[in-house]
Amino acid sequence: MSELPIKIKKTPHSRLSEIDFDHLAFGEQFSDHMLEVRYSEGRWHDPLILPYGQIPMYPAVSTLHYGQAVFEGMKAYQYKGDKVNIFRLDKHYDRFRRSCERVCIPEIAEDVFKEGMKALVEIDRQWVPKEKLKSLYIRPIVFASDQTLGLRASGNYRFYIICSPVGNYYSEGIKPIRLTTMPKYVRAVLGGVGDVKVPGNYAASLQPTTKAQQLGYTQVLWLDAIEHRYVEEVGSMNIFFVIGDVLVTPPLNGSILPGITRKTVLELAKKNGMTVQERPVSMQEVVDFHRKGTLKEIFGAGTAAVISPVGVIHHDNYQITIGSDEMGPVARWFYDNITGIQHGEVEDPDSWCTLL
Numbered sequence: 575m576s577e578l579p580i581k582i583k584k585t586p587h588s589r590l591s592e593i594d595f596d597h598l599a600f601g602e603q604f605s606d607h608m609l610e611v612r613y614s615e616g617r618w619h620d621p622l623i624l625p626y627g628q629i630p631m632y633p634a635v636s637t638l639h640y641g642q643a644v645f646e647g648m649k650a651y652q653y654k655g656d657k658v659n660i661f662r663l664d665k666h667y668d669r670f671r672r673s674c675e676r677v678c679i680p681e682i683a684e685d686v687f688k689e690g691m692k693a694l695v696e697i698d699r700q701w702v703p704k705e706k707l708k709s710l711y712i713r714p715i716v717f718a719s720d721q722t723l724g725l726r727a728s729g730n731y732r733f734y735i736i737c738s739p740v741g742n743y744y745s746e747g748i749k750p751i752r753l754t755t756m757p758k759y760v761r762a763v764l765g766g767v768g769d770v771k772v773p774g775n776y777a778a779s780l781q782p783t784t785k786a787q788q789l790g791y792t793q794v795l796w797l798d799a800i801e802h803r804y805v806e807e808v809g810s811m812n813i814f815f816v817i818g819d820v821l822v823t824p825p826l827n828g829s830i831l832p833g834i835t836r837k838t839v840l841e842l843a844k845k846n847g848m849t850v851q852e853r854p855v856s857m858q859e860v861v862d863f864h865r866k867g868t869l870k871e872i873f874g875a876g877t878a879a880v881i882s883p884v885g886v887i888h889h890d891n892y893q894i895t896i897g898s899d900e901m902g903p904v905a906r907w908f909y910d911n912i913t914g915i916q917h918g919e920v921e922d923p924d925s926w927c928t929l930l
């Protein structure tokens with residue numbers, strides 16, 4: 575067991591029996607407990623696990639004004655029936671630490687993040703859905719809690735981990751989604767914060783995403799901020815193209831979020847002898863490959879959506895329609911293998927699973 579001094583205050587009233595596990599929306603319901611760690615006087619204090627509930631704060635709390643905050647998104651899965659697996663915990667911690675560094679949030683110790691999360695998931699393990707392809711979404715968040723309107727790095731912070739039992743991310747399920755590029759809008763610029771998980775990125779995407787949805791698309795396909803020619807990613811997923819028999823994805827150039835599902839796809843592809851290219855992909859190129867008939871599949875990859883086939887990309891005056899109403903064979907292969915590893919049905923090749 576860990577040496578971490580975690581105080582635990584259990585809820586006297588579990589809400590588990592109120593949850594309809596057959597109809598889970600994404601991120602609408604929360605498990606019985608949460609983890610809280612406070613930072614003041616130059617240090618993080620002992621973690622506390624307490625009943626999920628409201629947290630007191632003042633309207634002058636600086637994160638509400640200037641967004642000095644970071645989050646992560648990861649999942650725990652039912653594993654071989656009786657175990658629980660937190661997937662790629664190390665990589666999520668690494669990214670969390672990098673994100674914190676970028677917005678001047680003091681580093682949270684690795685064991686507080688990892689052991690704290692494990693203790694929380696252990697206490698709420700009945701909340702991990704039993705059914706395959708459902709999971710317990712884990713959301714760590716840290717934010718500045720100084721009361722000040724001064725624009726500076728805060729002296730006080732709060733770190734929480736909350737958990738939400740989830741089903742499919744998109745209402746389409748695993749049916750193909752529809753994307754459109756949005757001229758005039760960008761998600762992230764080089765040198766900005768597109769490569770870290772900070773809240774402002776998502777606020778900035780709401781207006782263009784709403785417009786895209788009014789036009790009948792599921793999400794925006796973001797292009798590069800300078801030339802508006804190169805494909806970057808989709809709001810909460812990285813993007814992959816199958817061109818001939820080559821798997822192509824844009825490189826981590828500094829404005830794309832380095833997805834852990836992206837990394838998982840690339841590692842599995844290489845292990846299985848697939849040809850992989852991380853290189854800039856222009857929309858013109860995608861259109862040309864589509865015209866020639868060599869564009870076989872498009873799919874997105876992210877923790878929330880796992881692998882999500884793309885059926886339509888709209889760009890300028892061109893609409894690419896690809897595949898049938900189902901996942902293509904390459905996307906399906908990744909989907910089956912990744913969900914298989916997550917649930918313990920396919921061998922875990924590289925210690926991606928943390929078992930409880």
Ligand SMILES: *Cc1c(COP(=O)(O)O)cnc(C)c1O
Pocket residue numbers: 647771807808809810811812831832833834835836875876877878
């Ligand atoms: C979280 C996120 C992803 C996917 O990352 P995963 O680690 O695979 O979940 C992709 N793009 C953006 C903008 C994200 O916030």
